[in-house]
Amino acid sequence: MNKLFDRGQVEQHNAALSADINADFEALGGMLARRGQDIEKLTALAQTFAVALPSWGVGTGGTRFARFPGKGEPRNVFEKLDDCAVIHRLTGVTPAVSLHFPWDKPTDANELREYAAKLGLGFDSVNSNTFQDQAGQAHTYKYGSLTAQDAAARAQAVAHNIECIEIGKALGSKGLTVWVGDGSNFPGQQNLRGALERYLDSMRGIYAALPEDWLMYIEHKLFEPAFYATTIADWGTSFACATELGPKAKCLVDLGHHAPNTNIEMIVARLAQFGKLGGFHFNDSKYGDDDLDSGSINPFQLFLIFNELADASGRDAAFKPSYMLDQSHNVTDPIESLMNSAVEVQRAFVQSALVDRATLAHYQGQNDALQAAQALKHAFRTDVSPILAMARLRSGAAADPVACYRASGYRMAQAELRPARAGASSSGIV
Amino acid sequence: MNKLFDRGQVEQHNAALSADINADFEALGGMLARRGQDIEKLTALAQTFAVALPSWGVGTGGTRFARFPGKGEPRNVFEKLDDCAVIHRLTGVTPAVSLHFPWDKPTDANELREYAAKLGLGFDSVNSNTFQDQAGQAHTYKYGSLTAQDAAARAQAVAHNIECIEIGKALGSKGLTVWVGDGSNFPGQQNLRGALERYLDSMRGIYAALPEDWLMYIEHKLFEPAFYATTIADWGTSFACATELGPKAKCLVDLGHHAPNTNIEMIVARLAQFGKLGGFHFNDSKYGDDDLDSGSINPFQLFLIFNELADASGRDAAFKPSYMLDQSHNVTDPIESLMNSAVEVQRAFVQSALVDRATLAHYQGQNDALQAAQALKHAFRTDVSPILAMARLRSGAAADPVACYRASGYRMAQAELRPARAGASSSGIV
Amino acid sequence: MNKLFDRGQVEQHNAALSADINADFEALGGMLARRGQDIEKLTALAQTFAVALPSWGVGTGGTRFARFPGKGEPRNVFEKLDDCAVIHRLTGVTPAVSLHFPWDKPTDANELREYAAKLGLGFDSVNSNTFQDQAGQAHTYKYGSLTAQDAAARAQAVAHNIECIEIGKALGSKGLTVWVGDGSNFPGQQNLRGALERYLDSMRGIYAALPEDWLMYIEHKLFEPAFYATTIADWGTSFACATELGPKAKCLVDLGHHAPNTNIEMIVARLAQFGKLGGFHFNDSKYGDDDLDSGSINPFQLFLIFNELADASGRDAAFKPSYMLDQSHNVTDPIESLMNSAVEVQRAFVQSALVDRATLAHYQGQNDALQAAQALKHAFRTDVSPILAMARLRSGAAADPVACYRASGYRMAQAELRPARAGASSSGIV
């Protein structure tokens, strides 16, 4: 991979675009200066941004109906890291990868850690998987994992999570994300309260194994794979459980895991206020957990979420939730989608920094709803693309990541190196 | 009113129907006996049921587009009580009325209490109103009440709630229900966290004025009248606030106040588990806060809610949430709708008692989703109408409340006694 | 199979239950007689009911996250028919099976037809599959089938549908159901109008191959597998297309394929009014295309749909839409779920016959919303289980299909005869 994206190749790409980028940057700089904003400060801020990549995101996704594989999909965790390294090389904003076990379980954690380090990558929080049965598994999760009626299945799920922590420690992770699909498809199938009691009991066992400097992220989701009742269905349940478990337990917000019409930025504000906002799985959706590219459906919503994060940061400089992409790329090259998506999230971050918070607070104090709203819209409307491009130039990443990637021939090269296997899903999730 | 519904009139009505009811009761009793159920026990249980009436429910409701008044609408709190007494007289399950201030504010609370007592009625929790401006009010609630930026508006709203408590004490109420429409119509209009901080600060002031044996019910609602963000929008926020405030603060569940597709019975289970389920506003809905008649759109959902209540009661005999109807009757005679609705809620209560909880738990323990589901469906499918009719006969209420009411000519008599006033809404809410 | 469910075995089961069923039937008959209803007429009507089975429904379903296979799943179309025959033997209401190609493609259609006939089964409409790529397929459907940009992919999809018609003709089917997942995941991915123009062009080609006495069913669905825009997303598009194509094209309503809050019974009424209601895929859902058991989530909605069908039948005796179950059984034995679901649909059919349409029309004419609503609720509340059981007894089916099936040991026997294959999905859909 290094050969494909050596400094020279990216520099050549950047050189060809830098004149236009400089001109656009200067033009935007002037426009911002006339509004009292400093483009250099914003560019420096943009360079501080980072969002983690999901190891499972570099394979082609699918639905319960079908998966249409792409070419050159990674076949193991090392190849997944290779792809992630391309993304980071070209965008400069994705320095860490989030692994999923047992899919990514290494034979030798040190070897994996060193491999990643050479690629310039670290490891974000690790993810457990108790929503599938693995070959040879003693107890099925068909009827639940952390909530199962069967005590042996619960114990197995707890043990798996603790094993994830152990691997994560060896890799340098600092967090465990727990998402379970547990729930029911029929009214009456489960005692709703009993299921949550078992969940809390199981989670206490996992929490006890958490190192002092780790956090545990509880991820809720309204539905799928359970279609009548999901045990951790909403932020209220997530919050109540995180409160029960203790200070190392936090809530994770996935943008596609809410009921229709839900005001997600308000949930962000609530969790921040009550000290339980742990982090995000970024993506976009129109109907359910669609796992579409971040910012592709409702970019203003993404901005409003970052507006809440900017508000929270302004109140507490130590506030630092975890950011990760979590998407399913069914019809695009996953590397391209992840690059664009990382930039979209960075875009919302920079736009939120454009909000003049003193002015906003002034209008809010005057009940001037119209101008308060415009204070946000003004920031959102600003096309910060030149800032993002300049931040990449200055960080040594690519001016236009997708163009540079396409020019490189990386995917075609991988298609030869990684021949397709019949019926195989690289991610584990179709 | 007493003249209209004296014992003789109802007895005559019941006499005409009792043969059929007895025959149906016997037939159902046999069917239940073959399933190991005792109809007498269920009938006795049915007679214990009660649900409160909303004083504002006896007037014709409307929408923001129009209100089409009915005939003989009550013009003051005494006439509202008269109508409520009719409902209780004929159904036997609505012994208490929930008042709303300032709409129902009495000149003399003792007089009102005595008037109600003569009608056989008591008072349920009282309701404050800070979602409208009253004539002569010093500070507007246009931009919020308990959350207003304006400290004077907040103080006024707190004082009004405390006044509601004072009136309630004089009337014998034991609870205060607080619903505020506070929120915003534009992203940016309010600082979402600041608004909730002000809410909590205001609520602490009200909480401090609450008598020891009172409860405070926090009512959440997804939207309307605020259309972008509502401060108390979901059960998570309600729960977090009730937790902050203390043990006398509980959450109130209105069936129409949730996002589309929300599993309401699960919210009921969660609040019960965490000790914060205060009570219900019963109604039904298809789209939003439609305030339709209870059980008219999704009767199985109502049953599933009572199934959770039965589960909670089985775990804690002291568990006793508050039940109230809260509906808007736009196209029916409100008395008729309230009678039918009270009976529908009672129906779900009796059906939930038909669930064999040991059998259900057995199937759940076996992961036998199909039979567990059937255990609920079996209870729900049972037509308990003969039990409800017999319970009314035995309680001295009417076998068929609507038929008895129509035969009485009560509405026509009121239409003469209470001539319509142009443009007036009897409830305050259109 | 015949050995497992020979007449003797079912008769023995029925004999054990017949006393109770007779007693319940007599009790209900008395209750109905007191309301002027004739239980014998209703029972005879119940015996006329039929709903088709989906061949893919007898395998265990799953989600994009996982599939947890059950024991003894059928491995080919003959074994699927065996299971369907069990369902029909025990319920008496599922005489036809709907096949899906290429999953169920027979080597010899005559052999398959004879096999089915021996089992007492016929064939309902056939289903094409252009939402998956099959091994060795020349052109991918990754970017669409009937709407694909690639003319060769479109031609391939059209040819496949025509082949389905050919097989169907050999089997005795009289309809083709066309569901395509075609759509897009990104705004801009497709020209929305261009995609529908290509769809119509493709469908005209298929329509031209339709025999005179066949119907073509257009099935719409809001989302999944496409997550931004689905070409045939709603009944409006389905209706417009069916109108464009001609009189043999009709619309098919799947209960889980609508936007949240949609009034499905109204869609049924609209399509019936405009002559385009072709048939149904029955199931239930709470969130999306959950494919849960019919009547398990919102039984009143199922009743209201049959109420519209009863209304349409009353207007036109020739009105006869097609009925089929289409469900995904992820946590239950598919045979059990299909038996219960067939009975639930039959239940709604019988309940809708209980509606006194003259009385209903009278109340509607009087704008007596309350009593009109009660006319429906009265019918829905009636527990017609004794009628359904008696209809089964009289048809020679099982009094309690699930109990009889469980007692038979059929599933355990199949588990031995049909050993599990690693990773295989019996249905093709996980």
Place this chain on the structure above:
Amino acid sequence: MNKLFDRGQVEQHNAALSADINADFEALGGMLARRGQDIEKLTALAQTFAVALPSWGVGTGGTRFARFPGKGEPRNVFEKLDDCAVIHRLTGVTPAVSLHFPWDKPTDANELREYAAKLGLGFDSVNSNTFQDQAGQAHTYKYGSLTAQDAAARAQAVAHNIECIEIGKALGSKGLTVWVGDGSNFPGQQNLRGALERYLDSMRGIYAALPEDWLMYIEHKLFEPAFYATTIADWGTSFACATELGPKAKCLVDLGHHAPNTNIEMIVARLAQFGKLGGFHFNDSKYGDDDLDSGSINPFQLFLIFNELADASGRDAAFKPSYMLDQSHNVTDPIESLMNSAVEVQRAFVQSALVDRATLAHYQGQNDALQAAQALKHAFRTDVSPILAMARLRSGAAADPVACYRASGYRMAQAELRPARAGASSSGIV
């Protein structure tokens, strides 16, 4: 009004801002030129844009719970026109007003037409009102208007619509918009098909009175004021009715009248394809028919709608749907909200013109979903504010309409000229 906004006042405002606007315009022009776009062409296009104002929008709106009036609300149709003229004077894009009868019914239509002409205003389509009862009205609409069971009520509603046409002819309107709230709150209340048959019968009577050069716009809405079933609930019903009625009947799309998760731009594409797209009521919403300011909640959706309109225009130069704002301004000055909203719709129009349709079609043809999506996002991300400001400067409107309006003191002046009336709603709708 002319005194407040004489040429000098606006020119002075513009003069103070023109230097910055010129600089921004030049900067943006350079950026666009580097992308091959001509800012002058876009500016000229922006100047062609127009959207009509709703007469009822200049009063403060409300909800069923309360209306909090603003200062200086117009008290009659002349004052409404005064306010509309301010909006047009400052934005340059709202040359026509849509009236609502009987609210705006003139004593002398010629006088009103001349009054408007002097203000530089014309009249857009007229609106009938059969969702409220007017004082002295012979037949109530409580149970429906065009669909009422009562033939006299239907005839009255038809006559009212015909009267609206007559007034509209005198005013120079060319269209009639028909929105009815008709529907039901209970299953069973109405025969769903019967109601639509009566609707069609009534509409045929109105259609017959339509001048040759007029269009009739059918407006659908999912719910409210009817909460179970609305007769014209979705675009499918609207389309079927428009088809039944004839070529002068078209469908009107209000952005807040759809089920949750609906893809509105797809409905636009469908109606355009089938020749039935009549026009729009622009606004924004998060939950239901929230009637929020256009572009305030989901600006990307507004852009995507205009992207479809650009596509349709590219296919047929004669394609020209009607544009109108329809919003409820509950917490802002209506004049300010309408000015901002008109500019937001114009913004989406200009952004959609930035889409390079040949490039987009190229990517679509290649199934390059990523770059096709970026072709839209690229256009949407462009901040066209300098183009809009320059278009206003060149049209003689205000550089910053809200700032110019606030500086003028217009509202305060009206507050003195138009004292508040107790309880009065200027719009008729709270």
